[in-house]
Amino acid sequence: MRRLLRRLLEPWMQVSGLLGMCALSSCGLLEFSPNQTLVPAAERQLTTQNLIRLTSRPKQESDTLRFVFIGDCQRFYDEAEDFVASVNQQRKIDFVIIAGDISDFGLVREMRWIHHRLRKLNVPYLTVIGNHDEVGNGRAVYESVFGPLNYSFVYGGTKFICLDTNGREYGFQGQVPDLGWLGKQLADTANTRRSIVLCHVPPTDEDFDPNLVQPYARTIRSSRQLVFHLSGHIHRFTNGQPFHDSVQYLTAYNFRKRHYNILSVWGRRKFNLETVAYAPAL
Template identity: 40%
Template sequence: MFLVPALITVMGLMSCNNFEYSPNQVFDKNSYKDINAGNLKRLGDGRKDDTVRFILSGDTQRSRDETIRFTKKANEIPGIDFVVVAGDITEYGVLQEMEWISRSLSKLKAPYVAVIGNHDLTSRGREAFMNMFGPLNYSFVYGGVKFVCHDTNSREHKFNGEAPNIPWLKAELQAQEGVNNYIAISHVPPNSADFDPKLIADYTATFAAVPGFLASLHAHTHRYELFYPDNSGIPYFVTSAMGNEEFLLIEIINHKLSFERIHF
């Protein structure tokens, strides 16, 4: 008579350990923490590196298998300093997908950093991203180049005039000792309907006013594009989606930027 309640209790405990991820979950025991900060520490400042060579990728959502193949391809390319994932790590801001992609990217030989995408801001993705990767706006310097990574997902901020954060960008782009060039990295490009139209002119003018500004790098549209939104001559690059099995290999030598489209 005493075995039945005990059996029910055991079965109940077993069922508690066999659970599905909640869409509202932002952290668990398997989650990575502060990936960007950890990888930037590993990267260092590259003061003695006269060539900066990195990969621009993006939109890994629903592309776990392609991300695995991307990692293998990236590891075959010599001289890669770091890898950038320009947003939309997930489709619905769900922790489980963020963990899947992060586990695949952890196999990269070079350190990688991520910026926030519009899909990453859905559900509780903002909190999951901040736990796993860090702040939505941040910067780092490598090889005399300052990389300014920021949130341009205006639609998810209801076009409130704060994404992108223009005052923050202007402060980050001030002249700085040891910095010769600047590159901006974000998810949504300024030629997208998802970018706040009220901020486009100030955004591009902010970059155009910076001596040594080399390029603005984006993802989001799932197709490669190179465009010039004004007469400053500054190129704006959009990398294709991970699902299209393509990324950009970018190189900076003697203050000049070159690039190559890589298929895998």
């Protein structure tokens, strides 16, 4: 009799156990596959969430805009914690820009691990997609966790144009970066005083679609209010004019270098560059 009763109740006990696990983990925290794109609701569409935070602190066009610029945080979790501690000590920072490669293998767990550290920043942070973020089904993961691959926003009279330039991940098919979208964004200067382009792979790198390098450079220099072009990928800071057209191209330190830049922008196209080094926390 006991065995019969146990057999009858066993399916319900299994369901109850699963429900209990789900409750303990808030359901969204269970990982059934390393390639899943499911994330808890609070960690979806982080770009939109951070833009809402940013616009809740309005800034006048005449005010100096001051933001942190860094790239490639993949796998560098201890460094990310120290980075957050350093940025939180800086004065008058409006937001942080991370120039791609949030993850190493395009896994949802990697993007969430980095977010769990970066959410402790006192200011919003914004990202672009990197080539490592597109590994496997990473593109779908990034769209779920962060949001659109190409987007723009205006803050303090400055238009930030953020786009996917990871041409190799698309087989160099001549579609990434999307030059049509970029050109329209640069041409739309309503309610803006200056523009900044942000991407991951710079046009001087072999991972950028070689057939689009010169068209991309022409599109960039067509803007009369561009301050500079920002990217990551090469894991070191550079600052120059590779196309000899007066357009300034900057690349970012990665997290492992334990350095980042603070960029201040004001006037029509004026800017100042500071470099900050941060050490491991004691």
